[in-house]
Amino acid sequence: MNPPVDIERIAIIGCYGNGKSTLAKALSERTGLPVVHASPMQYGEGTQKVTLENCSLGQLFELTLRRHTERLHAETSANGSYISDGSLMHEWVYLLTRLEHERFPTPETMGQGVNGTALELAxxxxxxxxxxxxxxxxxxxxxxxxxPLRDASPPISEHFRQLLNAGFKTHLDARDIPYVETWGTVGARVRKVLDWQPPRRT
Known part of the structure; x- marks a missing residue:
């Protein structure tokens, strides 16, 4: 199934720090399409705020479900074309990778995460x-x-970023979903996205 040919819905995915919001804004300025997104990926408000990296398993699921609902509402309310900064795929791949490997895995500790119902649900x-x-x-x-991330205290490790990036590709490839990778300057990324025409699925 494909979206109608006159509808343009662009989903931008990638790890923390890879420029999703910057590209979404540039594409919006170039095309006039609105950008849809979810609220910041943090749990709680004010003095009760918990950073993503410090969330418990229950808080992670609650946060992921909240952002899933926000994104779904934003996308279905857009009435046609839009640019999705992150997309519905992003949080679930993050959560699954976090459950499988934790946020600061090493090659020696890969796969030593959560098992059981939580993993199956994710x-x-x-x-x-x-x-x-x-x-x-x-x-x-x-x-x-x-x-590499330039944060003084990055919320995820470089190894986790590699796992997350590989996870996006694995899940897309396993379902034969076409996608385009783009890098370089913002202008080069915009041109690549606009020039790329994915194959029509039957």
Missing amino acids: QSMVDVSFNYARNTYSKIVLLPNEV
Whole structure:
């Protein structure tokens, strides 16, 4: 199933720090399409705020479900074309990777995360979100890890970023969902996205 040919729905995915919001803004300025997104990926408000990296398992699920609902509402309320900064796929791939490996994994500790019902639920929601992506987005753009994070205290490790980037590709490829990788300057990324025409699915 494909979106109608006159509808342009661009989903931008990629790891923290890879420029999703910057590209979404540049594409919006170039095309006039609105940008839709979710609220900041943090749990709680004010003095009760918990950073993403310090969330418990229950808080992670609650946060992911909240952002899933926000994104779904924003996208279905857009009445046609839009640019999705992150997309419905993003949080579930992050959550699944976090459950499988924790946020600061090393090659020696890979796979030593959570098992059981929580992992099965996250895997099921990854299926739901990628099926939604297949039937909704006209273009899916993956921003790869080009440069290391420059944060003084990065919320994730470079190894986790590699795992997350590989996770996006694995889930897209496994479902035969076309996507384009783009890198370089913002202008080069915009041109690549606009020039790329994904194959029509039957």
